[in-house]
Structures are given as C-alpha cells and as structure tokens.
Amino acid sequence: MRAFAYQRTTQVRDALNLVSRHDGARFLAGGTNLVDLMKAGVESPARLVDIRGLALDEIGETPDGGLVLGATATNSAVAADAQVRRRYPALSQAILAGASGQLRNMATVGGNLLQRTRCAYFADPSEACNKRVPGSGCSAVSGAHHNHAILDWTEHCVATNPSDMAVPLSAFDAVVRYETLDGSGTISLSEFYLPVGDRPDRETTLPDGALITAVVVPASAVAAKSRYRKVRERASYAFATVSVAAALDVQDGVVQDVRVALGGVASRPWRARTVESALHGGPATAERISAAADLELATAEPLRDNAYKVTLARNLITAVLTELATGSAKESKK
Structure with missing residues (x-):
C-alpha cells in the first residue's frame, strides 16, 4: 500500500481547499470501498481528507415534502429512518439488501453513489481494464462475465454499477447536491452517471474536486x-x-x-x-x-x-x- 497523507477537517470549504491544493487528494468518508481498493493497489491517493467531521449527516424534510439525505449520513441511519421507511420503503429495503450491518454502519450516502464497480478484472491490477487504466483493454469481454452488463455496454467496458441505493433513488428522480470552490450545484441522478462510451474511467458528471453534500429525494405519492x-x-x-x-x-x-x-x-x-x-x-x-x-x-x-x-x-x-x-x-x- 502506497504511503499517503491524512488530514481531518470540520468545514466544507477547508475540505475543498485541501483537495484542490494537493494532486492525488481524495475525500474519505466511511472508506468501505476506497480503502479496500487502496489495499489492492487499484487506488493510490497521495492524500486522504477525512470529511466525517463535516455537518453533513442530517436526514430531514424539504419545504415541499421531500427528503434530504446528508452525504455523510450512514446507510444504517437512512435505512432505519422512519420517514424513509414510510414514504420511500424501496430505498430502505435496497440499503438493507446492500451489505452487512457492519458495512452499513460505516458506509455513507455520498460514498455509496461513488463506489467503483466490483468487476474482478477492475480489482486485479494484473488484468486489462479500461476503467482502471484507460486504453489497456477489457478482459471481461472474453473472460468471466456471467454477472456483467446486458444493456448499454461497449467493447471498452462491460462492468455493472454496484450500488443498491442508487436504484430506487433513480426511480424516485433523486437529485445530487454538491459544493465546489466556485459554488454549489445540483445534478439529477439520471444525469449523474455517464454512459460507458470509450472512456469508462469517467464515471460521473460530478465536477473535478467537487464534494457531494446531500441527495434530495423529491416528494412522491x-x-x-x-x-x-x-x-x-x-x-x-x-x-x-x-x-x-x-x-x-x-x-x-x-x-x-x-x-x-x-x-x-x-x-x-x-x-x-x-x-x-x-x-x-x-x-x-x-x-x-x-x-x-x-x-x-x-x-x-x-x-x-x-x-x-x-x-x-x-x-x-x-x-x-x-x-x-x-x-x-x-x-x-x-
């Protein structure tokens, strides 16, 4: 595992500044995906900026009756929330189907949306993977792909998105809120993930250096x-x-x-x-x-x-x- 710097912060602006000033810096919340990939040699950030101290873990109601899920709210907290269970039961069910209790206690809303594919070729640095190393090829196309994509794939990548939570959020027209040094913005979940195309390493439309702050689920009968x-x-x-x-x-x-x-x-x-x-x-x-x-x-x-x-x-x-x-x-x- 490559040596890396580690810093904690309690302010969104400070977190954004730290990531922008240091090449190879990444935000760290629960770490249930990123740390595993670092151990495997797939990810090698030079610096981790711990954002668990940011005040972004609230689960609350919007003025029009929707819900705001803070980016650092844990999966367990969202799944157990009474409003989520009553008004968006599929979301609670998806989270509970997604991992063990221990992982749900650590994993966060923002991190869940940004988790990388669980394709075995992506997780193995010795294999060809365009998502990991652009232009290297895709071993899964002719390899072990029984659990890979059947829709919207290309010869460049046949991996699937691993998130359970993102599936009901997509059905409910959720919107991702984010902050950058230039200001705040929103992206509908329908536009958040990029099609595979010829650059599967580019997975989302989130601006470089942006920090997800919340996911808004609109009111829906x-x-x-x-x-x-x-x-x-x-x-x-x-x-x-x-x-x-x-x-x-x-x-x-x-x-x-x-x-x-x-x-x-x-x-x-x-x-x-x-x-x-x-x-x-x-x-x-x-x-x-x-x-x-x-x-x-x-x-x-x-x-x-x-x-x-x-x-x-x-x-x-x-x-x-x-x-x-x-x-x-x-x-x-x-």
Missing part, C-alpha cells in the same frame, strides 16, 4: 407504494445479479403512476422508462406488465455467458409490479 427486490448468488450479502426498484399507483384499475429502475444490468442504474411509458394510463394486468418488460429488454445485448439476465430481469419486473398491482387492488376494495 407513488414512492410510498414501492418495493425493492434483489437476486444475488448467495443468501448472505452480495452484489445484485439483477435488482428492481418499482413503485405503482393504480386507481380504478388504471395505472396513474409507475416507476421502475433496474440494478445489475448496466454501468449505471437503469431507469426502465419504456416499462413506465407502456403501462401508464392502462390496466395493470400481468400480461401487460410482461409485455412492457419485454419491450424494455428488447435492446439488451447479452454477452456469451449472461443471457440469463434478460429472462431474470423480465421475470423480476413482472413479479414485483404484479405484486404491487395486486396490493393496490386489495387496498381499493377495503
């Missing part, structure tokens, strides 16, 4: 009727093979609002807008839901060993939305 389901390779904590965050509002048999996002299928959380468009304004029958899922996945391009993900994603979308529709039907009869 349909979010209260949401669910997160994750398929993984073992019962203990693991990254998603495929996951679905879905919310559905059905009134008098007609879909009034629907939100669907997928995890484990692309380099970023995949907002299933084709499903949403196909279902909105019509009946929420199992047949229509299955047909909408097929339309969404019609553009999938599975690799040699992961075509099963297409079927898995289709079945998962159908199952979760059908259950939500059934629950809505029961509620309307009460």
Whole structure:
C-alpha cells in the first residue's frame, strides 16, 4: 500500500481547499470501498481528507415534502429512518439488501453513489481494464462475465454499477447536491452517471474536486407504494445479479403512476422508462406488465455467458409490479 497523507477537517470549504491544493487528494468518508481498493493497489491517493467531521449527516424534510439525505449520513441511519421507511420503503429495503450491518454502519450516502464497480478484472491490477487504466483493454469481454452488463455496454467496458441505493433513488428522480470552490450545484441522478462510451474511467458528471453534500429525494405519492427486490448468488450479502426498484399507483384499475429502475444490468442504474411509458394510463394486468418488460429488454445485448439476465430481469419486473398491482387492488376494495 502506497504511503499517503491524512488530514481531518470540520468545514466544507477547508475540505475543498485541501483537495484542490494537493494532486492525488481524495475525500474519505466511511472508506468501505476506497480503502479496500487502496489495499489492492487499484487506488493510490497521495492524500486522504477525512470529511466525517463535516455537518453533513442530517436526514430531514424539504419545504415541499421531500427528503434530504446528508452525504455523510450512514446507510444504517437512512435505512432505519422512519420517514424513509414510510414514504420511500424501496430505498430502505435496497440499503438493507446492500451489505452487512457492519458495512452499513460505516458506509455513507455520498460514498455509496461513488463506489467503483466490483468487476474482478477492475480489482486485479494484473488484468486489462479500461476503467482502471484507460486504453489497456477489457478482459471481461472474453473472460468471466456471467454477472456483467446486458444493456448499454461497449467493447471498452462491460462492468455493472454496484450500488443498491442508487436504484430506487433513480426511480424516485433523486437529485445530487454538491459544493465546489466556485459554488454549489445540483445534478439529477439520471444525469449523474455517464454512459460507458470509450472512456469508462469517467464515471460521473460530478465536477473535478467537487464534494457531494446531500441527495434530495423529491416528494412522491407513488414512492410510498414501492418495493425493492434483489437476486444475488448467495443468501448472505452480495452484489445484485439483477435488482428492481418499482413503485405503482393504480386507481380504478388504471395505472396513474409507475416507476421502475433496474440494478445489475448496466454501468449505471437503469431507469426502465419504456416499462413506465407502456403501462401508464392502462390496466395493470400481468400480461401487460410482461409485455412492457419485454419491450424494455428488447435492446439488451447479452454477452456469451449472461443471457440469463434478460429472462431474470423480465421475470423480476413482472413479479414485483404484479405484486404491487395486486396490493393496490386489495387496498381499493377495503
């Protein structure tokens, strides 16, 4: 592990100045991803600026009824928050499905969004990986890729985004707040992650040196009727093979609002807008839901060993939305 400098700070401006003044400096919060990558030789920051002392851990309500999740709020705190559990249940479920209790106690909101892929080739400095070393190639394309992307990948990278939390946040139109030395800004989560393109090492649209300060989840009536389901390779904590965050509002048999996002299928959380468009304004029958899922996945391009993900994603979308529709039907009869 390369030697590095370490500094703590209690002011956002000080943290930004420290990172801007030192080449190779990085922000450190929970460190559950970054420190592991440093140990493996994948990341080698010259300086770590510890931001856990910043006053950015609040979970509160916005004036219009949404929620603000502070960037240094722990995953455990967000998952346990009464407002999150009541108004955005899929978010709480996703976090609880995402890691062990010990990791959730350390991991933070901002760090979760910025975690790097868990592709084994990315984590192994001896392998070719364009995300780690631009221009070196992608060993996963012809290698072990059964758990890699089926949507929106290129020959430059077939890795998937590892975040569970980002999937429901995508479905709920969350917005990322950040600070730079030049001022503050916001990025919608739909624009936060970059497409793979030919530079998979460039993962987000966050400005250089920017510090995430919060994630804002807009007020949403349909979010209260949401669910997160994750398929993984073992019962203990693991990254998603495929996951679905879905919310559905059905009134008098007609879909009034629907939100669907997928995890484990692309380099970023995949907002299933084709499903949403196909279902909105019509009946929420199992047949229509299955047909909408097929339309969404019609553009999938599975690799040699992961075509099963297409079927898995289709079945998962159908199952979760059908259950939500059934629950809505029961509620309307009460």
